[in-house]
Amino acid sequence: MTVLHLPQTKVNTHGEDVYWAKQHGETDLVAALTHHLQVNSPPVDAHLFSYHHNKGHRPLTKTKFLERMATAARSANLEPLQGHGIRIGATLEYLLRGVPFDVVKVKGRWASDAFLLYLTKHAQVLAPYMQANPQILDTFT
Numbered sequence: 574m575t576v577l578h579l580p581q582t583k584v585n586t587h588g589e590d591v592y593w594a595k596q597h598g599e600t601d602l603v604a605a606l607t608h609h610l611q612v613n614s615p616p617v618d619a620h621l622f623s624y625h626h627n628k629g630h631r632p633l634t635k636t637k638f639l640e641r642m643a644t645a646a647r648s649a650n651l652e653p654l655q656g657h658g659i660r661i662g663a664t665l666e667y668l669l670r671g672v673p674f675d676v677v678k679v680k681g682r683w684a685s686d687a688f689l690l691y692l693t694k695h696a697q698v699l700a701p702y703m704q705a706n707p708q709i710l711d712t713f714t
Contacts, residue, residue: 575603589682 580588593602613630615623620632643653667677678686
């Protein structure tokens with residue numbers, strides 16, 4: 574388990590801890606962070622997600638992050654996502670893996686059920702819950 578303290582968030586000026594565990598394949602955040610640190614080598618007094626720019630480092634901004642994500646999406650022949658769409662995409666991924674709604678809510682640090690309004694693949698997410706004999710849910714309950 575990796576714990577990273579964010580000194581400040583959009584809604585919490587005192588910061589909060591975020592947690593993740595090693596995953597298999599391309600979604601492994603541990604490997605992604607390790608790769609970022611090797612490639613960009615942000616100085617200890619710089620923002621964690623700084624990147625090389627000219628002869629120094631520049632903090633990664635939301636604008637630059639979304640630009641890079643859009644470029645990557647287009648190169649994969651996908652529609653670029655914006656802002657909450659990226660976060661909702663992660664939420665959707667967990668739900669499609671069968672992670673229960675309440676666990677997804679806690680994992681995503683959602684303070685409300687607002688994420689339900691953004692979900693796109695409702696039928697796939699809800700299918701296990703709508704079966705005549707939903708034995709698939711036995712593992713969750």
